[in-house]
Amino acid sequence: MTATTSPPLDPVTLALVQNRLDHISHQMGWVMTRTARSPIFSQSHDFSCFIADSRGTLISQADGIPIHTGGGGFAVRAILRDFGGAIEPEDVFLLNDPYTAGGNHLPDWVIARPVFVTGALVAFACNRAHQADIGGGAAGTYNSAATEIFHEGIRLPVLKLIERGRTRDDLWRLLMLNTRLPEALDGDLRAMIGSTRIGADRLAALVEELGTDRAGDFFEGVLAHADRRFRSCIDRLAEGVWRAEESVDNDCFEPIDGRIVVALTVRNSRLVVDFAGTSPQVKGFKNSSIANSTSAVFMALSSFFEPDLPRNEGAFRSVEIRLPEGTLVNARPPAPMTMNTVFVAHEIVHVMWKALGQALPERASAGWSKAVHSVTAGLKDDGSRYVMYQWAGAPAGGGVEGRDGFHLIGHLITLGGLTLPNLETYEQLYPVRFRRQELRCDSAGPGRFRGGAGCDYEVEMFTAADYAFRGEGVGAPSSYGAAGGRAGVGGAVTLTLADGSEIQAPKYGVQRHGPGIYHALSPGGGGYGDPRTRDPARVLRDVRDGVVSAAAAERDYGVAITADGRGIDAARTAALRA
Incomplete structure (x- = not known):
């Protein structure tokens, strides 16, 4: 017998599938914004919605904050690892721990809802959201005095918060006891759960339209397309090894001479991102987890190039990331981590941009x-x-x-x-x-x-x-x-x-x-x-907008502003710029 092969994917349908996936992510975000209780969600949008396939591979991260979602696959793969064949329709999972559950830091709780069609697991609809308070040594999740993760709040391994459609009331009470703001957390968790319900319903409808036997092919197709697109970006970089570093001047308690160091190797349409030489983990809560550091690298790479690059894990199949254990970018437990989604993620992005800017100066x-x-x-x-x-x-x-x-x-x-x-x-x-x-x-x-x-x-x-x-x-x-x-x-x-x-x-x-x-x-x-x-006209506009003073316009830009502040003194400007 001759082995059968699937027919080729129609590129138009493939593009529509990616757009549908991204739209579902946005729909989950709209639901969350309109139903969450805390201003951190309803106004500031400190949450992100994403979708993973049945293998835990991120296939859409169109809504929210990049540092949340780039590492979302780690969380879903932790669910698959810990529960394997025990994932059932109407289950909902909860997790946050950066050491055991694919989390980035403790305040960001992940609600993940498996999606089933005709009895088969086809995807996960997820929402990662920064809770207003999760206990710990300081109100508001950010304990600047923390020296170990136990000071930062409740740690959640992968848990079934809802089992076959029934909420685990014992677990819910445990969560409410470990926050200073139980009313807010109660409402926010329900908003997260509701957003994933909407996402799961829309995903199931998409899979039914594509056909359960073909949906996986289309999901793989969007990943493969992203891979091809990003390899074309790599091919624009000059081959070689590009190095950069960013200082870390404190450990949250006292000054230090720390640094984030990267060596970016560009060769044969592939990247190796190596953080060897990065300083050891520190006393304070700026240490990063694997998921968080990986997300920061992905964010730096995608933001450096064109804004229409697909936002899924397929884009980074050509990227190898090396994160030395025991350092600021891959700390050992029980190092505290709450600040890591901002710092040292910021420094990771900076060193990546500096290295990429050497390899492609016109996009620095x-x-x-x-x-x-x-x-x-x-x-x-x-x-x-x-x-x-x-x-x-x-x-x-x-x-x-x-x-x-x-x-x-x-x-x-x-x-x-x-x-x-x-x-x-x-x-x-x-x-x-x-x-x-x-x-x-x-x-x-x-x-x-x-x-x-x-x-x-x-x-x-x-x-x-x-x-x-x-x-x-x-x-x-x-x-x-x-x-x-x-x-x-x-x-x-x-x-x-x-x-x-x-x-x-x-x-x-x-x-x-x-x-x-x-x-x-x-x-x-x-x-x-x-x-x-x-352009002197731009400098004048800045002065009139109050962004630059007349004195700074002259000192820094060599542009003299007239006494009334409304025009440019052409003669003095020419002399200053001569």
Whole structure:
């Protein structure tokens, strides 16, 4: 007998399948945004939806924050490893642990719903969301004083939260007992579960349309297409070994001389990404898990090239990642990890961009700045607890050829996927009053395409509160310039208490303070290209927008602004640029 082979996949249908998968991811996200209880989800969108096939391979990560989803396959493969043949229709799984369950850090809980069609497991619909509070040593999930993972909150291996359609009430009660905000967590978990229900229904409908005997071929087809697309990107890179490093100047407790080091080998349409030489894991909570580091590498690679690259694991079949055990990028237990999705993921992306920029200089990017956020927790007048994320200490993006950096865009690892909340809503939810939230003048790194500006943010806190500081961007500049551009300025956080005393906030730490004024100056992104070659009309626009002062326009860009601030002094500008 002659072996039968499947007919070739129609490329038009294949493209439609990828678009349908991505649309399902977006639909899950819309459901989550509209039904979640906490502002961290309903306003800031600190969650991500993704889809994996029956083998645990990521086939769509179209919604949310890149650092969440690039490692999503690790979580689904942990489910398959731990439960194997015990996965049933109407089951729903929960996990978060970075050491045993494919998690990136403890606050990001994954709800994963297996999808069955005619009795066969065909896919998983998943939602990874950063919970507002999971217990631990500090309210709001970020315990800046943590020295081991047990200080950071409840650890969840792969668990069946819902078994054959019935919620495990004992497990649900356990989760509610291990949070300071049980009402919020209850509502948020139900929103996550509901979003995966919508995703599972849509996936089942897609598989039925394709045919259960052909759906797997189409899923493999979108992965293979992504592989071909990304190999074509690799072929544009100059072959060789490209090296880069980024400093890590603290371990969350004291200064250190640490670094993230990468050697990027480009050869024969393949990449080897080797972090040998990276500093050992540290005392504080900036150590990274395998899933998180892998996600950061994938994010750096996909964001460096064209924005229409497929977002699935097939794109990285040609990439080998080496993460030395016991280092900042692959820590051994029980190292704490809560900060890792922001730092050191930020540094991993930076070293990748620096190395890639050597291999393909025309696509080089200046660096993004680092955040000066904190989490503030206290009691409302009615005695109930609140946890407020001070998101507006947002950093800024770096410039690239042809485009300025984005203003206060948020963490690098979100690529703009995290949004600033509505201040009026916050004033209704928390005992605060906002006094200022505006672009910070002269914070952006100068360049032919300047960096983005940081934020000048001030809020009055009416009650005593616990502050979990996580201000990696406090102090020296944290971005970098490219192609002759310069870094943006550094950041600062101060608290002015009711008695008039002023406290300079540390980079990290947990402190309690009375009512007062919280003031954050977030750092600016790096500039791209020689600032003296920037179009003078662009400089004038920046001055009129309050992004650059007239003095800085003259000093950094060689552009003289007229006394009324409305025009360019052509003669003086020509002399300055001569």
